Amino acid sequence: MRADAQRNRDRIVEVARTFFRAKGFDAVSMDEVAKGAEVGPGTLYRHFPTKESLYDAVLEAWAGKVNAAVDRALSLDASARERLLTWLTDYAAMLTEHKGAAARITAALGDPGSPFAAKCTTYVNANQRLIDGLDSALRPGVEAMQISRLVGGMAAVADNSELPAESVASMLAVVADGLLAP
Amino acid sequence: MRADAQRNRDRIVEVARTFFRAKGFDAVSMDEVAKGAEVGPGTLYRHFPTKESLYDAVLEAWAGKVNAAVDRALSLDASARERLLTWLTDYAAMLTEHKGAAARITAALGDPGSPFAAKCTTYVNANQRLIDGLDSALRPGVEAMQISRLVGGMAAVADNSELPAESVASMLAVVADGLLAP
DNA sequence: TGCAAAACGGAGAGTGTCTCCGTATAGTTC
DNA sequence: GAACTATACGGAGACACTCTCCGTTTTGCA
Structure with a gap:
């Protein structure tokens, strides 16, 4: 994996963990996570094809x-x-x-x-x-x-x-x- | 309640019951119920302000x-x-x-x-x-x-x-x- | 039959997940 | 260090869903 991709992945998971903890799974949107991690939705979805797979990484x-x-x-x-x-x-x-x-x-x-x-x-x-x-x-x-x-x-x-x-x-x-x- | 309203309400509940039984709550959309009952979404939502209230009527x-x-x-x-x-x-x-x-x-x-x-x-x-x-x-x-x-x-x-x-x-x-x- | 109140229903606002594809960048090779 | 290629980026937007607004139609009554 390229260095920038790894950085983005790590940041996404970290941001998602914070959001999920604070608000619960349903109340967090993928757009929100993308914005929080300062990446586009496309990037987010390349790393985690579904919202549940992102949650899996967080857990x-x-x-x-x-x-x-x-x-x-x-x-x-x-x-x-x-x-x-x-x-x-x-x-x-x-x-x-x-x-x-x-x-x-x-x-x-x-x-x-x-x-x-x-x-x-x-x-x-x-x-x-x-x-x-x-x-x-x-x-x-x-x-x-x-x-x-x-x-x-x-x-x-x-x-x-x-x-x-x-x-x-x-x-x-x-x-x-x-x-x-x- | 006007006769047409009562008719529509009854038909909506009946159609919704069939759909919910067949597919479960989440897999049924309100549009689907409206189309099935041959009413517009507006009519459906006047009778049942939320999807859950419709389910309540079905139950x-x-x-x-x-x-x-x-x-x-x-x-x-x-x-x-x-x-x-x-x-x-x-x-x-x-x-x-x-x-x-x-x-x-x-x-x-x-x-x-x-x-x-x-x-x-x-x-x-x-x-x-x-x-x-x-x-x-x-x-x-x-x-x-x-x-x-x-x-x-x-x-x-x-x-x-x-x-x-x-x-x-x-x-x-x-x-x-x-x-x-x- | 005429009329007011009630009900209708479609266009569309708002929000969500997820995709396509042109653009930018990292890492390699000369 | 410059050129090149594979990889990653990210935004516009497709699609689905819940729910609303409001002009139009229908009903029941006088």
């Missing part, structure tokens, strides 16, 4: 954080329920940073053609590691994709309605108890 | 069905878990009829200014009746709004990803067990 660090959160929860010296709740709470907390991310990633689960397919894979894998780590504490037959959908769905609701932390916590407690062996 | 029968489903579930001669699962399953099943409805209604929960505010109220009230009906079988402190969000969130995921019935059932089982007293 690059997100996948890493998901993995770190699972590791942290599993490494706690606590009950299975507590470790599970820690992970669920951490995941929900990641939403305050990127409004709309949970809904988009959850919607893309199981769609290999989505721009978020890579994010979905790391997310589902994280839940698989959670299942392996908590071992027999979970109800039998529970699958990583299932947890991903459950948690993603809750997270999307919490994000969308901008629920206070305690409302989110009580919903997550229900999900956690449902996931633990009866 | 008119939805609220009644929600209430009927709760009544049916509560009147069953079965365990609390079974009655709860019946209601959850029924609710999820209502989505095959109106793609996108669950997500929109769930997103509008707690927003009195939404065009779906009336639908939200009946939906939350239905869950309150469920709580009253199942009485002490549910975990203490559970609220109608909380159930509405949980079930709505799950339903939205199921709808969005067009999950097969057994996947939905296993997710709902998790939610149901989480809602029942530990």
